[in-house]
Structures are given as structure tokens and as C-alpha cells.
Amino acid sequence: MFWDNIFEGLLVLTVGMTGVLSVLFLFYLIIEGVNKLEIFLVEKQKNKAERAKTIIESENEDDLVAILTAAASVTLSSKIRIKQIRFIKSQPVSPWATLGRMNLISSHNIQKNQ
Secondary structure, eight states, X not given: OHHHHHXXXXXXXXXXXXXXXXXXXXXXXXXXXXXXHHHHHHHHHHHHHHHHHHHHHHSOHHHHHHHHHHHHHHHHTSOOOOOOOOXXXXXXXXXXXXXXXXXXXXXXXXXXXX
16 A cells, blocks of 8 residues: 555656656747747848848949939939948848837827827
8 A cells, every 4th residue: 555655656756747848848849949930030131131232232333323313313402412322231130129110110000080
């Protein structure tokens, strides 16, 4: 009788610990999967920014200056002279930051009074 109770307690302990460790391992796999997905998305965005940068750098700068001058001249309705153009490098943004910004922007929607 005594050994039966000990054996039953050890069995409950083994089954319980196995279940807890299995669930913890499952959570670990989910977290690792999310981390790998985020790394993949950030790398994809970096590659996209690099390609865009290459396209911009490969275009003829004189044509770009002419286009920007014409656009500014039309907008300001006067003759202008562009002296310097400086490109700003875009930093990769994590998907979590993008989602946070989208939520923040959507929370500021103003309802029209009718």
C-alpha cells in the first residue's frame, strides 16, 4: 500500500512535468519562429532599400536635377536654382514598428459631424 502510493505520486509527477516541459518547449519554438520571421522581413526590407538606392544612384544626376528644378519651378511659380541635392538613407523598419505606427495613425481618425 505504501509503495503503491509512492509509485502513483511518481507517475503523477512524471506526467505533470512532461506536460509542462512540452508546453514550454512549444512556446520556445513559437518564439523562435516569430524571431526568424522578423529577421527575414527586416532583411527583405533592407534588400528592397538597397535596390531602390541602386536605382536612384544609377540614374543620371543631371536629369534628376532638371526634373526637380522643373517641379519646384512649377510649384513656386518662379525661377529657382537648385544648388545641392542630398539623399537621405532610409533605415530598415521592423514590422512591429510599422504596425504600431499604423495603429497610432488609425486611432487619430476624426469623425465628421453631419
